[in-house]
Amino acid sequence: MLWVDKYRPKTLDQVMVHTDIAHNLKKLVTEQDSPHLLFYGPSGSGKKTLIMALLRQMFGPGAEKVKVENRTWKIDAGSRSLDLELTTLSSANHIEMSPSDAGFQDRYIVQEVIKEMAKNRPIDTKGKKGFKVLVLNDVDKLSREAQHSLRRTMEKYSAYCRLILCCNSSSRVTEAIRSRCLNVRINAPSEEQIVQVLEFIGKKEGLQLPPGFAARIAEKSNRNLRRAILSFETCRVLQYPFTNKQAIPPMDWEEYISEIASDIMKEQSPKRLFQVRGKLYELLINCIPPEIILKRLLYELLRKLDAELKHEVCHWAAYYEYRMRLGQKAIFHIEAFVAKFMSIYKSFLIATFG
C-alpha cells in the first residue's frame, strides 16, 4: 500500500492539515441540520480526505463500506430517449459520483440521481439522519446547463438530500449554486505543514531523515501533499539510508516541458515551432491538462528570461490562457503563445546584440 493511502486520516480527529476546518466541520454536523457544502481548493490539498472524514462523522464507519456500481439511467428527454451510463460509489447513506464523466449529458445525470435519492429516502425519521448525502466531484467541470439544473434540483429536494460539492476552482461554479452552499475553502498546505506530515510518516516507518531533507521535498511539491508523500516514498525506494544531497526525482511531464522551453530559447524559427508543436501534442495526448501545460511552460520560460521581458511574457500567457478557456482546441492557443514568445524574444535578441 502506498504511504499516501496508508497514512490518510480517516476521521476528523486524525486530520493533520486543516485542523481548524476539521474542528468546525465536526461542530457543524453535531448540530443536527447541516447545509449543502461546497469544498474547493487545489489538487492535493486534502479536499477528498476531509469529505470522507466528514461522511464518517455523519454516518459512522459504515460510510467507508462502499460498493462500485455501473449504472444506467433511461431518460425521457422530450423528443428522444437517452441511456446514460455512469459509475457511482454508494453506501447505505450516501452516493459519490463525477457527473462530468457523462460529458454533455451531465445535466440529466444530476437531475435523475437527486430525484432517485429523494424517492428512496429513509422512511424511519427516528433513525440517525433523515437525509442522504450526494457527493459530486469535479463540479467546476459541469456544463452551464448542468449547473442550472443542479441549482433547481437541489432546491426542490433539499429536505431529503444534502449535497457535498467538490471542485478545484470555485469561480467556475455559478454564483447561484455557491450562494446555496456553505463554501469551505481548502488551501494548499504550507511547506511547513507538508514537512510535519512527512516527518510523521518517517517516524511511523522508522526512517532517519537528514536535516532539511523533508523541506527539500516539500519545496519541490508545489504545495501538493499527495505529490510530496509520493516523492518521499520514491526517495525511500530508490535509496535508503537517505543522503543529504539525494536527488528528488521530478515529474516526467515537467522534465519534458523544461526541454521544450530550452528548445524555444535556443532557436526561434518556423521549423523549431513545428517541432515544439509535436511535443505539445505529445503532452496533450498523454492527458496533461492544457492549462497546466501552459502554466508550467511559462514557469520554465521565466526562469531563463531577463527581467525586462518577464512582464510582457506573463501578459501574453494570461491572454492565451483566457482564449484557450473560451475555445475548443487547446493546441491552437498554446502554439500561439509559443509563436508570440519566439517573436518577442527574437526581437529582444536582435535589439540587444544586433
Add this chain to the structure above:
Amino acid sequence: KPNIEWPKSHQRYRTMMMEKMDILNTWHHKIPPYIARNLSASSFVETLISPLLHILSPPTIRPVAFQLLSDKEKNDLAQLVSTMVSYTITYKTVKSDILPQTQRCDVVDSLARSLVPPISDFINLKDYTSNHYVLSIAIKQLLVHDVRLH
C-alpha cells in the same frame, strides 16, 4: 508552399488522447474504492504515474529465493506487492511456447516488460528518455506470481 497539417494531425491527436483517457478511466474503475475515491483520473498523469513507476521499480530487489532475502528485503518486497495489488497493477505474461523459436527471446523480452494497465506509456514522450529503473524479467515474473497469490 506551406504544408497545412491541421486536420490530419489534430484528428490523430484526438483519437490517441481519447484512447489514453480510456486507459486511465478503466484503471480508475478497477482500483478499490477506498483508494480510487480520493483520486480523479485526470490527476493520475499530473501527480501519480511518475513517482508510482519509480516505486514499482526499486533498484534494490535481488532475484534470489525468498529464504535468502534479508528481513528488510522481504519487507520491501511485500510492500511492493501490496502496492501493486492495491492499484490493480501487474505485468503482462506471455506463454513462450506459442512463439516460433527464432522470435521467442526478443518478443518475450519485449512483452515481458509491459505493465498492465500500460501506465508507463504515459511517460513515453517523443524525444524524451526517463530515468526509471527497469526490473529484470526474473523479478517481474516473481512479482506477477506474488500478485496472483493475493
